[in-house]
Amino acid sequence: MKKLPKEIETERLFIRVAKPGDGVAFNEAILESINQLSPWLGWVTPRPTVEDSEQSCLRAHERFLRNEDLMAFFFLRDTGDLVGGSGLHDANWDLRQFEIGYWGRTRFSGSGLITEGVRALTHHALEKLNASRVFLTTDDRNTASWRLAERAGFQLEGILRNERLDLTGRFRDTRVYARVSA
Template sequence: MTAPADLPTEFRTPRLLLRAPRPEDATAQVRAIAESHAELRRWMAWAQEVQTLEQATENLTRAQEAYRTGENLRLMVWSADGRELIGSSGYHALDWRVPKAEIGYWIATPHTGQGYAQEVTEFLTDYGLNTLGFRRLEIHCDASNERSARIPRALGYTQDALLKNAEVSVADPTQLRDTLIFSRVQ
């Protein structure tokens, strides 16, 4: 199986617009990451430095192409009116032969605690299993990131593993971190 040729580039949830990346989203991405830098850098390797406009444009250009080819289906999470970037999510680590994917998510700090990550993940879980035909969806998170781990638990994912000392901590490279792996299968 390969990525669907007619994969939509926009989706709607009750409160959000999910849209494939575009280079013109760079200013909004830089702003959202800068607003969230203190929180994101604790968990995300890509957020160790504040992103420049040039870096964001390059990042989004690559992400747009990866979406087009079905290599990585990253989605920008916007307010329903498409004016404010709330965060990012999507299907990553895709293997269309199985088919399976990993759902990742981050929400800009001013918008956390409002259920957006769960809303997006619930949509992506349903769409992935029932429309795209994924046989397995995974969510990986740092075992100490309880806010992130609550989402798969709330959505009926099974915790498949706790990988001890699986990664180097992005916040402190002298420390190791444990990783939780959750899945939903069909």
Template sequence: MTAPPVPTELRTPRLWLRAPREQDAGAVHAAVHASLPELQPWMVWAQQPDDLAGTARNLREAAERYAAREELRLLVWNADGSELIGSSGFHALNWSVPKGEIGYWIASAHTGQGHAQEVAGALTEFGLNTLGLRRIEIRCDSANERSARIPRRLGYTLDATLKNNAVAADDPNQLRDTLVFSVVR
């Protein structure tokens, strides 16, 4: 299967998800840096976050990968686009299967409000019904209980617990297990 045409934005009742733009760097940089205490235990990239110029470069590259259908990162905004809520999207896309993996993070100011579940649910439907994916995965550290609740609530199946397959994002001397959830069609 070749990659289908992909819209650059999606809407949920409360959120606007859209492909990244270089000019989003200020909002992304501020949200990441304000959220580092919550992100660093789980995200390798949060250990040494980009400066503003690096964030702009990262978003420019993400936009290029989106246009090429290699990775579909979406920034998550409130409905009117005035406040960044977080980021999500499809990683590890393999159009020949076709499959992808949903990842997500929510800025600390917006956690505990159901945004990650709303986004992951919308992306699951979008992936299955619009992109034609046959398998969608959500992976997380087994110690990240908040993240693991999302695929469970969305009806994903726990396919595996990969024992000692990764190191902790914030401590390379500590081995971690990875939970692999999936939904298939």
């Protein structure tokens, strides 16, 4: 069985697994960006404390060590600033499939950094982990998310109508995107 990556570098980013001690930086990035993230990401409500964020990092690192899931952070190579996160989630090693998710820190919006990181993780999954499929789902109303998916080379497979409830309890339409091995 292949192993999830501990770290990846791109032109501008150092991408690495979340680990113990990352809670402060993670919490700071989330709280700075909470207004943009809270309509779409349930894990930012209620507002996480530093302790909550540290526990998330600890649990994520344990899952990484078991080769089950990769919660990754994107850091600027030149400054070390945390710009966002992503991951290869719910690893299905039998089918070689991963779900990818992502979020960005507000002050870095529009810089292309999250797209760069998502491309790198997806490339690693397809080329190094021999993934057959990397996919994501997003609320149809979250245009920033699905446009990023398209910029990162994902293809829209379909829109599932009234597929799940949004964070306010209303039905939402869900876009499904994927990149598959050639």
